[in-house]
Amino acid sequence: MSALSPKPPAQPVPGEARERIIAAARKAFASAGFEGAATRQIAAEAGVAQSLLLYHFKSKDALWRAVIDQMFADLDGRMAVAARRSQGGTVRERLMSVVRAFIDLCAEDADIHRIMTIEGRQPTERLRWLVDQHLRDNHRAACALIGEGQALGVIRPGDPTLIYYSFIAIAGTAFSLAPEIRLVSGDQTAISPDAIEDLIAALLFVGA
Amino acid sequence: MSALSPKPPAQPVPGEARERIIAAARKAFASAGFEGAATRQIAAEAGVAQSLLLYHFKSKDALWRAVIDQMFADLDGRMAVAARRSQGGTVRERLMSVVRAFIDLCAEDADIHRIMTIEGRQPTERLRWLVDQHLRDNHRAACALIGEGQALGVIRPGDPTLIYYSFIAIAGTAFSLAPEIRLVSGDQTAISPDAIEDLIAALLFVGA
DNA sequence: GCGCATCTTGATCAATCGATCAGGCTCTGT
């Protein structure tokens, strides 16, 4: 046994490095955008060689799509749980359940909102794929629920699509821009799921 | 006279190329972020050599600051005009005047909101400069006005800073994410200053 | 023990990045 390689590297756990790469890529895409994110930096943060990144995913573009798919698998799952848990409740309870689930998601991981707001700005091929793959169904389901709430006077009137995007904008921006809000307000404004839930309840919902 | 240079180039108008560079840089920074924007691409869109860009501005960072300064000069001017025009009116009228001015600004040029939401996400040196140079004063003035409106029951209750950012988020996102909203809704949702003004009035203001 | 698929690395590619430099052009002051 030579002095080199004193630790024989443990056999690679299948899929483990792949997950680390996706996690690192999510952070990179969220903070620097698609073009700004460097595959070498992603690989470094994941603790692997840059070439491994292009072994698991054919290209930077494919890696981006893998990140998005994982993000929406999480989001859709949480939304389904929230909807199931509030089944049988009032429309207000069902609405608040998914609202709270989305707020919690944004609070835990602002990357989703950051990536989405980066990609939604220009009609690229990535945006078209994103809409077809994930956004259209989400939008339809949310607008149906909003329309239900409006019919019963629980949600303020207005185009459901604009209400939908207002909700996403308020909840997402609060956590995405937390560094700026902190700096501007001198840390006087608390940004917590409870605070944002109260904000949404006051602005989008009718009555107490 | 040789066959070359059949058109003697007109003498350069001082400051004209500089303005074209800033305009091109604004678009580039808004769509690709600071790192993602390439000085060569900016120069190409402005119709000048890349080296001219670093002649007028010492560095890419200095160019970015010039873009921001010009943007806020425009924004501050518009806000001052809106405030002056509604002087002597009710608090509601004064609030609606600056709200409308900001909405119109976002509608005409979504780049401001795009750049700000890119930079506000991470505590970089650029963000610190941005807050010290432009954001803090803006935030203070807006929150004072919002507090006035809340005291008179014109604005819904809540932390003024969160109301302030909710307003910016709704107005800015509607125009920034217009490509996505169009794709998702199948062009069914109109995104106009009037529509967003109605939306803000319904969500943030009390009563009709 | 042998072969093969899977996972991983390092070297290397052409392209592009921000930045620097020497030099040319036009106008102005004298």
Next chain:
DNA sequence: ACAGAGCCTGATCGATTGATCAAGATGCGC
């Protein structure tokens, strides 16, 4: 006419980009 300031370009620098390739390491089937 001549010198100098201001505006602008093309060539070029070292560094970094996404992507490709050959080869090493590991574990499973036979």
